[in-house]
Amino acid sequence: xxxxxxxxxxxxxxxxxxxxxxxxxxxxxxxxxxxxxxxxxxxxxxxxxxxxxxxxxxxxxxxxxxxxxxxxxxxxxxxxxxxxxxxxxxxxxxxxxxxxxxxxxxxxxxxxxxxxxxxxxxxxxxxxxxxxxxxxxxxxxxxxxxxxxxxxxxxxxxxxxxxxxxxxxxxxxxxxxxxxxxxxxxxxxxxxxxxxxxxxxxxxxxxxxxxxxxxxxxxxxxxxxxxxxxxxxxxxxxxxxxxxxxxxxxxxxx
Ligand SMILES: C[S@@+](CC[C@H](N)C(=O)[O-])C[C@H]1O[C@@H](n2cnc3c(N)ncnc32)[C@H](O)[C@@H]1O
Numbered sequence: 001x002x003x004x005x006x007x008x009x010x011x012x013x014x015x016x017x018x019x020x021x022x023x024x025x026x027x028x029x030x031x032x033x034x035x036x037x038x039x040x041x042x043x044x045x046x047x048x049x050x051x052x053x054x055x056x057x058x059x060x061x062x063x064x065x066x067x068x069x070x071x072x073x074x075x076x077x078x079x080x081x082x083x084x085x086x087x088x089x090x091x092x093x094x095x096x097x098x099x100x101x102x103x104x105x106x107x108x109x110x111x112x113x114x115x116x117x118x119x120x121x122x123x124x125x126x127x128x129x130x131x132x133x134x135x136x137x138x139x140x141x142x143x144x145x146x147x148x149x150x151x152x153x154x155x156x157x158x159x160x161x162x163x164x165x166x167x168x169x170x171x172x173x174x175x176x177x178x179x180x181x182x183x184x185x186x187x188x189x190x191x192x193x194x195x196x197x198x199x200x201x202x203x204x205x206x207x208x209x210x211x212x213x214x215x216x217x218x219x220x221x222x223x224x225x226x227x228x229x230x231x232x233x234x235x236x237x238x239x240x241x242x243x244x245x246x247x248x249x250x251x252x253x254x
Contacts, residue, residue, distance in 0.1 A: 011230040012152040017175060018222030028181035030217060034210040036107075037148055043109050045206045050084040050110060052207040053144065058246075062171050063091035065240065065248060066141045067099070069167050074098060076138040079165060081127040081157070082106070082145030086114035093117050102137070128156040132164040140165035146172040147217040151227060154219075158251050159231035167252050174247035175218040188212040224249050 010019075017025035035045050066088075070076035075098040080089045082105055089103040104125035105111050114122045125131060127142060128149065140161040149157055161168035176184070192208040219227075221239055228235040228251055240248040 011155050011227060012150075014151045014223060014226055016147075016151075016217060016219050016223055017178070018220045019226050020222070021220070022178055024181065025175075025178045025220075028178075028184070028216060030213060031150065032213055032216075034148065034213045035206050036210055046107065047109065047113070048203055049206050049210050052203070054085060054087050058144070059087045059091045060095075062088050062141075062143050063095055065171065065242075066092060066139060066169055067096055069169060069250065070099075070138050073138050075100065077136065078102070079130075079132070079137040079140045079161075080104060081125065081130075081140060081142040081161070082148070083114065084110055084145075086120075086122070088141070088143050089120060090115060090117070093119055128153045128160060130160040130164050134163055135166065137165040139167050139169060141169045141171070143171045144173070146170045146224075147214055147219060151223070155227040155230040158228050158235065162231070162235055162251050162253050167250055170224070170247075170249045170251070171242075172247055173214055173218040174245050175220040175223075176215060176245070181216075184212055184215045187215065219247075221247060221249070 015021040015026045016029045034049070035041050036049050066078065070078070076096070077100055078092060079102045083089055083103045084105060086103045089101045092099055092101055100119045102121045102123060103114050104123045106124065106126050108124050111122050111124050127145070142157065142161070146154065146157070158168065188208050188211045191211055192204050224247070225237050228237045232253070234254055236252050236254065238250045240250060242248045
């Protein structure tokens, strides 16, 4: 077994809190899938969750973060992974007059809902097996989605995205401080309550379900660093300043 393979075996069982996560942190995580990741539930439920996420109003901020990373390139080539309904890419296209964007997601129904744009291409793509040549993109961005991947797949996404792109930006929920982890169900209720009053519980319950699972599956920065090392020890990780509850990591190869 090579050194990298043995690292991969360890990484598959690494807790979301990172290699040195505490006892409590290790217990407050789950392998339960979100509705978004299930193909045995009506697609309507998945689309409801993604539409509710789109109401969270983080796309413009995320688009500005992405564009800042390619500010020195006249017409940046950007690949978005896990784009859902493509609202982040739509913002990027709105904010940058010459950027071109390839907008992708694993879910074909979501990809079919993405609005057409003359500088955009849409495709079904798995973030862990990217169908593109080396250095095809100046930036690969994966927003609010990385926690969907278990460690065994997450390191592959880092390996793949840094193979085909100069920079790989991951924006995601940050894992809560350990003492707050047991409060996740209550936090989920607080997040979902306003929507439940507006739209009714049948719309908001799937969102609540996925919000709670997302918080339990979120990675700590130490875990992201370990995943990058498992992909290739040469990969650099830079954490950008951001307000909680988010983490922004930029992965790149020397
Ligand atoms: C929470 S949504 C985020 C949507 C959007 N990026 C945003 O910022 O709101 C997560 C998305 O990740 C996608 N996803 C999950 N696993 C994936 C994978 N292996 N490859 C690509 N996309 C994936 C899901 O289909 C879903 O659309």
